[in-house]
Amino acid sequence: MKNKIFLYLFVFAALIALYQFVSTNNLQKDMNGDIERLENENQSLKDSIQNAQLKILDMQYFSLENNDDALAYYDHLELQNPARYIADKLLETNERSGDNPLIPYEGMNSDFKINKIKVLNHKWLLADFSDGKFWGDLIIQYELKDNLSVDFTLLDHLLYTRSN
Incomplete structure (x- = not known):
């Protein structure tokens, strides 16, 4: 057991x-x-x-922030962020009443204003504009002067058409 x-x-x-x-x-x-x-x-x-x-x-390839050759044009101005400065100056053109003077169209829904900005290099930028319903793009040439003023010249523009 x-x-x-x-x-x-x-x-x-x-x-x-x-x-x-x-x-x-x-x-x-x-x-x-x-x-x-x-x-x-x-x-x-x-x-x-x-x-x-x-x-x-x-x-970011076409961007002022990543283009050392283009940034060299602004070394003497001692700007911390030249692209932001230029974009701010362009946005100041929106502060006028009515359409933005750089946009060659009259707003259909309201006034055309610049919304987005892409500074490509030391001479050109792309901008998007809209009136809330219609929108388009701008190619703008700019010149940042030694006194920190900026001159903008419209090179080309495009207004998107809606197909309904």
Whole structure:
């Protein structure tokens, strides 16, 4: 009788050990699968970040802030951010009542005003304008003078037409 109890205890202990081994092995496989999945997701996110950074660099290619040759024209003026200064001066033309004087169209819904500005280099900028319903684009040549005044000259313009 004593031998059978030891035999049953031994078999029971062996079954518990086998269960623990199989359970731990399955847990290890699941964890390894999770680790591989997370590593793949991590690599995918790194690739997405790299693609986003390349797109940002591509979008910033035509930008005064990233053009050292164009910025050299303003070294003697000691402006912290020439592009922002020029954009602010252009936005000041919106403060007049009526349409912006640089926009060669009369507002149909209200007055045409400049909304967005992209300073390309030390001579040109792109601007977007709208009256709330209609919109268009401008190519403007500018000259920043030593006394920090800015002259703007409209080079070309485009008004988008709506097709309904």
